[in-house]
Every structure is written in structure tokens, then in C-alpha cells.
Amino acid sequence: MTVTPTTELADPADYKRRIGKLIRDARIHRGLTQAQLADLLATSQSAINRIERGHQNLSLEMVARIGAALDSEIVAIGSGPTHLRVTGPTTLSGSIDVKTSKNAGVALLCASLLNRGRTTLRKVARIEEVNRLLEVLQSLGVRTRWLNADNDLEIVPPEHLDLSNIDAAAARRTRSIIMFLGPLLHRLEEFELPYAGGCNLGERTVEPHMTALHHFGLEVKATDGLYHAAVGRGIGPAKPIVLTERGDTVTENALMAAALHPGTTVIRNASSNYMVQDLCFYLQKLGVDVEGIGTTTLTVTGRERIDVDVDYAPSEDPIEAMSLLAAAIVTASEITIRRVPIEFLEVELATLEGMGLQYDRSEEYVALNGHTRLVDLTTHPSELQAPRDKVHPMPFPGLNIDNLPFFAVIGAVANGQTMLHDWVYENRAIYLTELTKLGGNVKLLDPHRVLVEGPTHFSGAELICPPALRPAVVILLAMLASKGTSVLRSTYVIHRGYEDLAERLNQLGANIETFRDI
Numbered sequence: 001m002t003v004t005p006t007t008e009l010a011d012p013a014d015y016k017r018r019i020g021k022l023i024r025d026a027r028i029h030r031g032l033t034q035a036q037l038a039d040l041l042a043t044s045q046s047a048i049n050r051i052e053r054g055h056q057n058l059s060l061e062m063v064a065r066i067g068a069a070l071d072s073e074i075v076a077i078g079s080g081p082t083h084l085r086v087t088g089p090t091t092l093s094g095s096i097d098v099k100t101s102k103n104a105g106v107a108l109l110c111a112s113l114l115n116r117g118r119t120t121l122r123k124v125a126r127i128e129e130v131n132r133l134l135e136v137l138q139s140l141g142v143r144t145r146w147l148n149a150d151n152d153l154e155i156v157p158p159e160h161l162d163l164s165n166i167d168a169a170a171a172r173r174t175r176s177i178i179m180f181l182g183p184l185l186h187r188l189e190e191f192e193l194p195y196a197g198g199c200n201l202g203e204r205t206v207e208p209h210m211t212a213l214h215h216f217g218l219e220v221k222a223t224d225g226l227y228h229a230a231v232g233r234g235i236g237p238a239k240p241i242v243l244t245e246r247g248d249t250v251t252e253n254a255l256m257a258a259a260l261h262p263g264t265t266v267i268r269n270a271s272s273n274y275m276v277q278d279l280c281f282y283l284q285k286l287g288v289d290v291e292g293i294g295t296t297t298l299t300v301t302g303r304e305r306i307d308v309d310v311d312y313a314p315s316e317d318p319i320e321a322m323s324l325l326a327a328a329i330v331t332a333s334e335i336t337i338r339r340v341p342i343e344f345l346e347v348e349l350a351t352l353e354g355m356g357l358q359y360d361r362s363e364e365y366v367a368l369n370g371h372t373r374l375v376d377l378t379t380h381p382s383e384l385q386a387p388r389d390k391v392h393p394m395p396f397p398g399l400n401i402d403n404l405p406f407f408a409v410i411g412a413v414a415n416g417q418t419m420l421h422d423w424v425y426e427n428r429a430i431y432l433t434e435l436t437k438l439g440g441n442v443k444l445l446d447p448h449r450v451l452v453e454g455p456t457h458f459s460g461a462e463l464i465c466p467p468a469l470r471p472a473v474v475i476l477l478a479m480l481a482s483k484g485t486s487v488l489r490s491t492y493v494i495h496r497g498y499e500d501l502a503e504r505l506n507q508l509g510a511n512i513e514t515f516r517d518i
């Protein structure tokens, strides 16, 4: 990724000179010659000279390496927000692989706390949500290590977990911290966890989690930004746990609590969604008996203690696959999206077919987890019509709630009116109206219903990322189709769930520059 630090008004040559001067000052401060710094960086003295005079474009990696070599905060990559500058309209071409899912990644990181042995997770998406959870795990004394460029990740919990130094700032940036409750209730009798955070999607209850885990003796009081948890020992579910909402993370929390409960637990109205299935397959590798995977009744026979070295490869992300499909559709491009977890995208594809999307689908093959069915999809530029009926999500095997927002930008390039009904989130649909700033015709009928009228001729504009992952990506995709230059500011929320999205779209022919204020 090339990151260009900038202030909005600075001329590009000027910020290169400013960075060059910062580097020169830091080098002199460290008492190094240009040749000595060049040696440390395995480059030439003339390259350092060019950098210091502001005559050289710098990659993010190079700036980071210079910062490390000079032990200088001044040239280290700052912690300020990153922004994207998109030049469009773009036509994409080529192939792209779907990465493994954020939602299985975070569940598996939490589940690794059940195991006293070593967990190796293969090809984990290197995204900010994972980074936050790794920071929290490390602050509890868990050893975590990226093993290679394939993003294989090793996790080794300590004999005793210490919550006294928990990284509360990292914990508060993710909702997934709530999934520490299930594993922790077996290891600690009393503990505190910061409130779950994450995207701003309106009220999101944690009550179903508390009710499910109460069956395992967990009592939680929430005050002063903390969940105060106390666990009654020797308590296990006396009857099936009936979830009041078919939520993904609540199902995962109940599964994790059941995994270390040495009896049989039945979970009804369980989610059978992709991340839940990945978690179940991992639990099976830990020696936990799980029946009913892919259905809404899970029967788990847990173990008193789990201590195994285990290797697991989570499956590909259906939401990233949908994002890439949407990218191809809005830019009217022919691309091949490889490793699409087709069983979690059937309704989305059927809806798109109904709208007129032309595509080819390869034979199915199996993901590295040994279970999930994958295909490669090749899109063809197609004239789309708005769907006759509203597009609405349902728990799996319905249309995934996280895929619904992409139908806003797809509806915008289709002929006619597309109605989206997001009954799930109190406050996510509202962000889709940001498409109007790029020329879209998007009306919020009420907090849950959006009407999109197409076709749209998008044109570039400057926007701040909405504080919600999928709507933010929807805006980015519309920018790919927009004529002229667009700027999308403060993109952390996108990095929360996508690894190198801008760079990977650039490999397909997009023109997206990442920059940062200094």
C-alpha cells in the first residue's frame, strides 16, 4: 500500500520535502550519516539523499522501516485516520480471491481461550477487528504470533489468565469482546470486561447472551462501562437453552460455554450461519462433540478440560464475496471472484439473477476447513432491473443481513425502484442515504426501509465514512463507478472488516490512493 501523507491543501512536492526534512533531522539526531542509514535499510546512500530532499515517493513500508531504523516517532506511521482518494469511473478486470471471514476469525480467537494447548489458525484475515482482539488477548497473557505471509496465526494461552491489565481501549472498539464471556466463565469465578463496542448501528442488545450464559451459572451486572461477572460453580443447563433471538454471536457464546461443560447441552433456535459452522468444526477438532451443525438445534457434549495442539482453517467470507460481486456489478465489469462460499450466498445470487445478472459459476470445490463448498464466479456486464419484491434479510439460509446494504448500490445501477427492508438493525439503513451525495436517488422511508431509484450516473464527491462497515464499503464501491475524483475520509471502519481492500481493488484496475494527514 502506498500511503501519501498530506494536508488537504499541501502540494504533493511540499509534503515530500517536509517528510524528507523530518527524516534528515531524525537521522542527524541519531548521529548517523546517510550511508549508515542506507546500510540499516539495505538501500543506497543516493536513495536516502533523494528521500531527504523530497525527491522520492515513499511507500508505507519504507516510512515504517525508516521510523524503526531511526527509532523516531516523527517518521513512524502516525495513528491518525487514513483516507481514500478514488478516481473513476473504473472498469475492473482479472481475478481476485475471497479472504477468510472476519466473523469466523473473531469467534475462533475467542474460542482459542477454551484450549490450554496451541491453536494454529490458517489464513486469518489480517483486519483491524482481529488486531483489536489480539491486543486484548495479549493483555491477558496469551501469546499470539503471525507465522508467515499466508497469515497463519498461532495462539497459546497461559496457564493462568490475568484480567487485571486488560487492554480496555482495544476491547471497547469491538463488539466481539462479548464472546469472551463463554470461555472465561470456565476459567475465572469473578471478572470484569469492558462494554462491547464496534460499529454504530443503533441499539444492539446483549440480553440474549446473558440469558443463555445464565444456564452455566453466569451472573452479570453492568455498571460504569464494565460487565461485572460472577460465576456459580457446578451449574449447568438443566433443560435445553432456547435462544430468544437467532443471533450469531449469542449462539457462539452458548457453544463455547457448552464446550467446557462436561455434560450435554442442547441449544435451540441456534444460528446455523457460516461463522457458527466454522466454530463448530473447530470445537470438533478440540474433541468436543457437536451435533446438528447447519441446523437450528445444536447438541454439544463438552469436556472438563481441553488441552490439544490444533490446526484449523476458517472458511472464506460470504460478505467479502458479496462486496466483490457488488464491485463488479456497479462498474459493469467482467471479473472472476475465486473461493466464493456459495452455500452462504445462494439467496443473494438468486436475487441478482432475478434482476438480470449474467455470470458463470465453476464446479464446486471444498474449502480448507474440509466442509464449506466454494465456487469461482465470473461476472458479465448486465442490464439490471430492480427486483419486483423488497429485498430483506433473514437468518441463514436467508439473505445475509450484512449483504443487504450492497443491494443499495446495486439497486442504484438497476432500472426502476428497489426497496430494501433492514428490519434487523435500528440504525444501519440510514447510512445508505449517503449515496445521494454521489448522485444516487436514495430515500429513507423510515429507519428500516430504503427506496433506491436507478439507473444512476454517479459523480465524485468528498465524504466521511459512515460509522458502519458495510455502508462504508457501499460508498467506496459507488465511488469506483463515479465520474471524477472522490475522497472517502476516516476509513478505519472499512479496515475493521477487510484486508487491503483498496489495494486488492487496484490490482483489478481500480484507481484508489490511500493517504493520511500528518
Ligand SMILES: CC(=O)N[C@H]1[C@@H](OP(=O)(O)OP(=O)(O)OC[C@H]2O[C@@H](n3ccc(=O)[nH]c3=O)[C@H](O)[C@@H]2O)O[C@H](CO)[C@@H](O)[C@@H]1O
Pocket: 102, 103, 104, 106, 175, 176, 203, 204, 205, 244, 245, 246, 247, 248, 249, 250, 275, 395, 401, 402, 424, 425, 426
Ligand atoms: C462478529 C459477528 O459475527 N457479527 C455478526 C453477528 O453479530 P451479532 O451476533 O452480535 O448480532 P446481534 O446479536 O447484535 O444481532 C443483530 C441485530 O439483530 C437483532 N436480531 C438478531 C437475531 C434475531 O433473531 N432477531 C433480532 O432482532 C438483534 O437484536 C440486533 O439488533 O450477527 C449480525 C447479524 O447477522 C451480523 O450483522 C454481524 O456481522
Ligand SMILES: C=C(OP(=O)(O)O)C(=O)O
Pocket: 175, 176, 198, 199, 402, 469, 470, 497
Ligand atoms: C455489523 C457487522 O459486524 P460486527 O458484529 O463486528 O459489528 C458487520 O460485519 O457488518
